[in-house]
Amino acid sequence: MEGMSVRQETVGRAPGMSVRLKLTLSYAGFLVVAGGLLLAATGVFILSYGSLGPAHTGVVRSPQSAAMVRAFAPTAVAVMAFLLVFGLIGGWILAGRMLAPLTRITAATRMATTGSLSHRIRLPGRNDELRELADALDTMLARLEAHVASQRRFAANASHELRTPLAISKTLLDVARADANHDTGELIDRLHTVNTRAIDLTEALLLLSRADEQSFSREPVDLSLLAEEATETLLPLAEKHGVTIETGGDIAPTSGSPTLLLQLTANLVHNAIVHNLPEQGTVWVNTSVRPRAVVLTVENTGVKLTPQLVSTLTEPFQRGTERILTDHAGVGLGLAIVQTITHAHDGTLTLTPRSAGGLRITVELPAAPSALSER
Numbered sequence: 001m002e003g004m005s006v007r008q009e010t011v012g013r014a015p016g017m018s019v020r021l022k023l024t025l026s027y028a029g030f031l032v033v034a035g036g037l038l039l040a041a042t043g044v045f046i047l048s049y050g051s052l053g054p055a056h057t058g059v060v061r062s063p064q065s066a067a068m069v070r071a072f073a074p075t076a077v078a079v080m081a082f083l084l085v086f087g088l089i090g091g092w093i094l095a096g097r098m099l100a101p102l103t104r105i106t107a108a109t110r111m112a113t114t115g116s117l118s119h120r121i122r123l124p125g126r127n128d129e130l131r132e133l134a135d136a137l138d139t140m141l142a143r144l145e146a147h148v149a150s151q152r153r154f155a156a157n158a159s160h161e162l163r164t165p166l167a168i169s170k171t172l173l174d175v176a177r178a179d180a181n182h183d184t185g186e187l188i189d190r191l192h193t194v195n196t197r198a199i200d201l202t203e204a205l206l207l208l209s210r211a212d213e214q215s216f217s218r219e220p221v222d223l224s225l226l227a228e229e230a231t232e233t234l235l236p237l238a239e240k241h242g243v244t245i246e247t248g249g250d251i252a253p254t255s256g257s258p259t260l261l262l263q264l265t266a267n268l269v270h271n272a273i274v275h276n277l278p279e280q281g282t283v284w285v286n287t288s289v290r291p292r293a294v295v296l297t298v299e300n301t302g303v304k305l306t307p308q309l310v311s312t313l314t315e316p317f318q319r320g321t322e323r324i325l326t327d328h329a330g331v332g333l334g335l336a337i338v339q340t341i342t343h344a345h346d347g348t349l350t351l352t353p354r355s356a357g358g359l360r361i362t363v364e365l366p367a368a369p370s371a372l373s374e375r
Contacts, residue, residue, distance in 0.1 A: 019095075019099060019102075020092070020095045020096060020099055021095075023091065023094075023095035023098070023099070024088060024091035024092045024095050025088075025091070026091070027087055027090065027091030027094060027095070028084060028087030028088045028091045029087070030087075031083050031084075031086070031087035031090075031091075032080065032083050032084050032087060035079060035080060035083040036080060039076045039079060039080065042072070042076075043072060043076065046068050046072055047068075101123055101130040101131075101134060102130065104121055104123060104134070105121055105123075105130075105133065105134055105137060108120070108121045108137065108141070109137070112141055112144070117141055117144050117145035117148060118145060119141070120138045120141060120142075121134040121137060121138055122134075122138065123135070162198065162201060162202070165194045165195070165197050165198040165201070166198070168194045169191060169194050169195070172187055172190055172191055172194070173191075175187075201333075204333040204337060205333070207260075207263060207337055216256075216257040216259075216260060216344075217257070218255045218256050218257065219255065219256070219257070219258060220253060220254075220255055220368055221253070221254050221255060221256055221257075221258050221261050221368075222251055222252060222253055222254075223252035223253075223254060223261070223265070223287045223294055223296050223365070224249055224250065224251050224252050224287040226258070226261055226262050226265045227247060227249070227265055227269075227285050227286075227287055227296060228247060229262060229265075230262065230265040230266040230268075230269045230285075231245050231247050231269060231285055233266065234266065234269050234270055234273060237270070237273055237274075238273050238283065241273055241274065241276065241281065242278075242279045242280060242281065243273050243276050243277075243281040243282065243283055243300075244280075244281070244282050244283070245269070245273075245282075245283045245285065246282065246283070246284050246285070247284075247285045247286070248285075248286055249285075249286040249287035249288055250287055250288055250289050251287075251289075252287040252288065252289055252294035252295070252296065253294065253367065253368040254294050254345070254365045254366060254367060254368050255366075255368050255369070256344075256345040256365070257345075260341045260344070260345075261341065261345070263337065263341065264337070264338050264341045264342065264363065265296065265298075267334040267335070267337055267338050268296070268298040268338060268361055268363070269283065269285060269298060270334065271298075271300075271334050271335065272285075272298050272299070272300035272359070272361075273300075275300070275302055275359070276300050276301055276302050276358070277301050277302055277303075277357075281300065281301045281302065282300065282301050283298065283299070283300045283301075284297070284298070284299040284300070285297070285298050286298075286299075289367070290364070290367075292366065292367055293347075293364050293365060293366055293367055294364070294365055294366075294367050294368075295362060295363065295364050295365075296362070296363040296365075297360065297361070297362050297363075298360075298361045299354065299358065299359070299360040299361070300358045300359060301354075301356070301357060301358040302354075302357050302358035302359065303357050303358075304353065304354075304356075304357045305353040305357075305358075305359060306353070307353060310351045310352070310353050310359065311351075313335050313351060314335045314336055314338070314339040314349065314351070315336065316333055316336040335351075335361075338361075338363070342363055342365070345365050345366075346365070346366055347363060347364055347365040347366065348363075348364045349361070349362070349363055350362040350363075350364070
């Protein structure tokens with residue numbers, strides 16, 4: 001509604017004088033005023049010179065002064081007219097050349113409002129204020145295009161992922177309806193599994209949206225305590241998979257949402273457990289402190305990963321098909337949620353493949369203001 005009201009206000013605005021015409025009149029007016037002042041100074045000089053006689057006699061020559069002024073007046077009028085015409089023509093041409101980049105910028109902006117984000121201004125010439133503006137708009141359009149493309153992929157993937165459990169449920173119900181002697185217990189179990197997956201996916205999508213909108217209050221948080229809590233919660237899962245978890249590090253005070261940061265930590269530890277070696281795997285969880293930041297590092301053993309695959313793991317619904325998958329592979333939003341929560345807390349997320357196999361994930365967040373003041 002706000003966007004519509006702004007658009008209606010803009011459309012209903014009365015047309016005004018163009019900037020080019022304003023600049024033209026400004027140039028011409030300045031030139032005429034400057035020429036008028038120069039001519040006035042010349043006239044004063046003529047009057048002063050003509051009214052003085054020879055220095056040794058002091059005789060005043062008023063008739064000669066009047067004649068000089070009458071001779072000078074037509075020339076002054078002609079010069080003023082020439083300056084006016086020259087100022088208007090020259091100002092119009094000069095203003096057009098100065099405003100030409102703005103025309104290109106306006107055209108690109110209008111194309112962007114219609115949904116065409118692939119167009120770029122690419123303003124030529126040396127660096128100046130208009131070139132900086134054009135480059136900034138090009139950068140903004142590139143980011144918007146990437147964001148829109150990402151949102152479209154996300155919407156398509158989310159629709160597909162939500163459609164799958166619904167389609168499975170419909171198929172199971174159709175089979176049960178067609179076969180009255182079908183085992184209802186097995187049907188209920190399968191429907192429960194499918195429904196649980198749909199609920200997990202929906203909650204993950206809601207969490208992702210909440211973190212992306214940054215609709216949360218910031219509180220003091222110690223990442224080391226969150227790491228311990230997430231590790232204790234997921235310890236049974238680690239024991240089931242034969243994975244050993246090693247924790248350690250320093251107190252890491254930051255500020256943010258305890259719930260979201262706990263979800264971030266739990267997602268990292270969960271991924272490190274289920275995407276590990278088939279047996280005798282290890283997960284290392286560590287917290288550390290830097291001059292102006294705190295760092296959470298989660299590292300795990302596993303198969304060797306290529307940098308190309310690692311670069312895609314934060315994409316929504318990317319499950320890393322080259323890694324070892326289990327029944328706890330999740331809905332493919334774990335690292336996407338981690339990345340969104342990290343960015344929402346003004347942090348950075350770094351994924352690095354280990355040379356011996358597995359993955360090393362580092363989350364760096366700003367240190368709490370109180371911790372910085374104590375140093």
